[in-house]
Amino acid sequence: MPTIYLIRHGKASPEAADYDELSPIGHEQARLVGAELARRDLDLGPVVSGTLRRQRGTAVTALDVEPVTDPRWNEYDHLRLLALHPTGAGTLQERLDASLHAWTSSGATGEGSWTAFRNGVRAALDELAASLERGRTALVFTSAGVVAAACASLLNAPDPVFVAMNRVVVNGSVTKLVHGRGGTRLLSFNDHAHLEHGGPELMTFR
Secondary structure (H helix, E strand, C coil), X not given: CCEEEEEECCCCXXXXXXXXXXXXXXXXXXXXHHHHHHHHXXXXXXXXXXXXXXXXXXXXXXXCCCCEECHHHCCCCHHHHHHHCCCCCCCHHHHHHHHHHHHHCCCCCCCCCHHHHHXXXXXXXXHHHHHCCCCCEXXXXXXXXXXXXXXXHHCCCCHHHHHHHHHHCCCCCEEEEEEECCEEEEEEEEECHHHHCCCHHHCCCC
């Protein structure tokens, strides 16, 4: 049965001039992802990512392979959403959650809308699943919002579930999907056991 691993990128660099670069912690998370994938001895198929540097950098650090890029695997623009749906006081996570709830319930359908983002993620996932040969595993290096959107779609979950799943996706975590006659199914979500022996500093969400 073909499988797809959705791998969240390592920690980015929010304090640096370029947020999109992997931080030192992000590089270590990516290294441990690579070690975990090697341990699983997968029959690898396509290795893909979005176009963001933190996504591509995680793939290169983990596997020493340059992924095939597809912008549909890119993260939503959280700074744009915070500006479009200002919520005032609260922590960054509280303000982001409020912005995501407003975004997913707005009913908009054009470029930059929740509908366009969700449909793009699902289309990319469906195309990748359909291309896989029996027994092969595709690796997708992507972001928390994409992982959450894909999983919520597969579960036919209401939009607030996307926000809740998005909040807990760990940097460097692995979400496993299987594809068969019944379609694509979620098998495991947000597996990060391979990071835990590295200490609490590797448990990051940004």
